[in-house]
Amino acid sequence: MMTIVVNTTLKKENKAVIGVDLGGTKIATGMLDQTGSLLERSQKATAGLQSSEEVIATIVDTITEVRGRQEIAGVGVASPGMVDSRSGVILNGVNLPDWDGISLQAELERRLGISVRLINDANAAAWGEYVYGAGRGSQSMVYVTLSTGIGSGLVLDGRLYTGASSFAGELGHTVINPDGIQCGCGQNGCWETYSSGTAIARLAREAIAAAGTQSLMTALADKEGTAVSAKHVFEAAGAGDEIAQKTMEHVIHYTGLGLMNIIHSFNPDCIVIGGGVSRAGDAFFAPLIRKTEELILEPYRGTCTIKPAELRDDVGIIGAAALFVDRE
Numbered sequence: 656m657m658t659i660v661v662n663t664t665l666k667k668e669n670k671a672v673i674g675v676d677l678g679g680t681k682i683a684t685g686m687l688d689q690t691g692s693l694l695e696r697s698q699k700a701t702a703g704l705q706s707s708e709e710v711i712a713t714i715v716d717t718i719t720e721v722r723g724r725q726e727i728a729g730v731g732v733a734s735p736g737m738v739d740s741r742s743g744v745i746l747n748g749v750n751l752p753d754w755d756g757i758s759l760q761a762e763l764e765r766r767l768g769i770s771v772r773l774i775n776d777a778n779a780a781a782w783g784e785y786v787y788g789a790g791r792g793s794q795s796m797v798y799v800t801l802s803t804g805i806g807s808g809l810v811l812d813g814r815l816y817t818g819a820s821s822f823a824g825e826l827g828h829t830v831i832n833p834d835g836i837q838c839g840c841g842q843n844g845c846w847e848t849y850s851s852g853t854a855i856a857r858l859a860r861e862a863i864a865a866a867g868t869q870s871l872m873t874a875l876a877d878k879e880g881t882a883v884s885a886k887h888v889f890e891a892a893g894a895g896d897e898i899a900q901k902t903m904e905h906v907i908h909y910t911g912l913g914l915m916n917i918i919h920s921f922n923p924d925c926i927v928i929g930g931g932v933s934r935a936g937d938a939f940f941a942p943l944i945r946k947t948e949e950l951i952l953e954p955y956r957g958t959c960t961i962k963p964a965e966l967r968d969d970v971g972i973i974g975a976a977a978l979f980v981d982r983e
Contacts, residue, residue, distance in 0.1 A: 670728035673718055673769075674976030676776065676969075677734045679750025682710075684717035685972040686725065689981055691787040693969065695721035707753040715766050729770040731975030732759065733779030740821040743773045772978045775817075776971050777824060780964075781808025782815050783974025784927045788965040793925035797917050798964070799826065801910070802930035804839075805847040809921065827851070831912045846916075849909035852931050855885035855902070862902045871896040889935040907939070911946035918951050918959050929964030 669689050676683040679701060686695040697717040704710050718730060737746040743760020760773040774782075781790075781798035790796035794813065800806045805827025809816040817823050827847035828840050835844025848854050860883055863870050871891040876883040888906070891899035914926060932939070944961050966973055 669981070671725050672728050672976040672979040673721060673730040674779075674972040674974065675714060675718065675730065675732040676779075676971030676975065677714065677732060677751075678776075678971075679735070682713055682717055683969075683972055684714070684721050685969065685976065686721040686727075687973065687976045687980075691973060691977070691980070693973070695723070696969075696972075697721050701751060705752055707751075707757055710751055710754065711757075711759070711762055711766075714763065718763075718767060727769050728981075729772065729979035730763065730767065731779065731978035732763070732771060732773050733776040733971040733975040734759070734773060735776050738773055738775045738821060740772070740774050740778075740817055743771070745773070770979070772975075774815075774975060774978065775808075775821070775824075777806035778808040778815060778817060779974035779978075780806070780929060780966075780970045781810055781824075781927075781974065782977050783966050783970045784929070784964055785810045785815075786977040786980060787973055788970070789927045789962040790925050793923070793960075795921065795923040796925040796927060797826075797921055797923045798927045798929060799913075799917070800930035800964075801851055801928060801932035803851060803853050805851050805913075806930075811921065811923075826913065826917060829913065829916055831909060831916070846909070846913040850906060850913055850932075852885040854909075855888055855906050855932070856883055858905055859883050859885075859888045859899065859902045862898050862905075866898050868898075870898040872899050872902075885932055885935075889939060893938050903939070903942075907942050907946050910943055911950050914943075914947045914961065915950040918947070918955050922955070923959055926959060926961045927964050928961065929966075929970065933963040 671686050673686050681698055681700055683698045685693050697720040699713050736749040745757040745759050748754020760771045763771045784790045784798050785796050796810045798808045807824045807826040809824050828845045830844045831846050832844030836848050837843050838845035838848045859872055872883050872887045875887040888899050888902050892903045948956055
């Protein structure tokens, strides 16, 4: 079992902290104070970078920009893909050149002379929401991001839980329908294939085709010159479109099944939902909460609060930086 114990040596020093959100399209870096206020921010595109050396140099540039002459407690880096947080190694890169097997933590520490911690981006988001966002005050919190896929992170008894090999929390690949469609991971019926933003758009298109009639979802998408997306489903359902409302019922059922598994497995007192789907508002959350309460076993009812995330686009920066925040 592996948990991450965060910042036990920087007590009351009140140094600033830096977070880096590393993605396939951009590197976003911010400097925060110990209260979580964003003091400085830098962002650079990763398009055009040709090698791991160029990526690392760009990360260092953004850190240097936000740091200035400020004394720093440490730098947290949130990365997509598989990350070994124990050794600080990127095991597989996502949309970055020559990025497999990179010892990023050690390389950044060598170049910067500052303590660095490397973490998966979903775990960073979980820790950020726990420390500064919707999970504040909870004891055990599970973070779920419903976006292109489903990412998640676990904070159990106040500690970020990453498992024996740093891979804990891949809840999007828990199976809710063994006879369902094939997921990109190769399994059938993963939660991700039913509740992610991508899945919601697919379910909507299937519903429109099956109905054989016009839907407001199509009109909204055509107006924007795009394909039907989860956003159009929520908007059309709110306007009373019958096909969209039926699609929403399916989405809420499947999402509730995934949350049921989380509650039965981890007994958290809080689940925070992030990603684009989290911005659907009460029209999504109210029926989702009701459905989840219906699905879970009776002793669990009323034990867990389900909330939308609060930190939005800066959650990766804030969560990575919070690895060095003094919480004593």
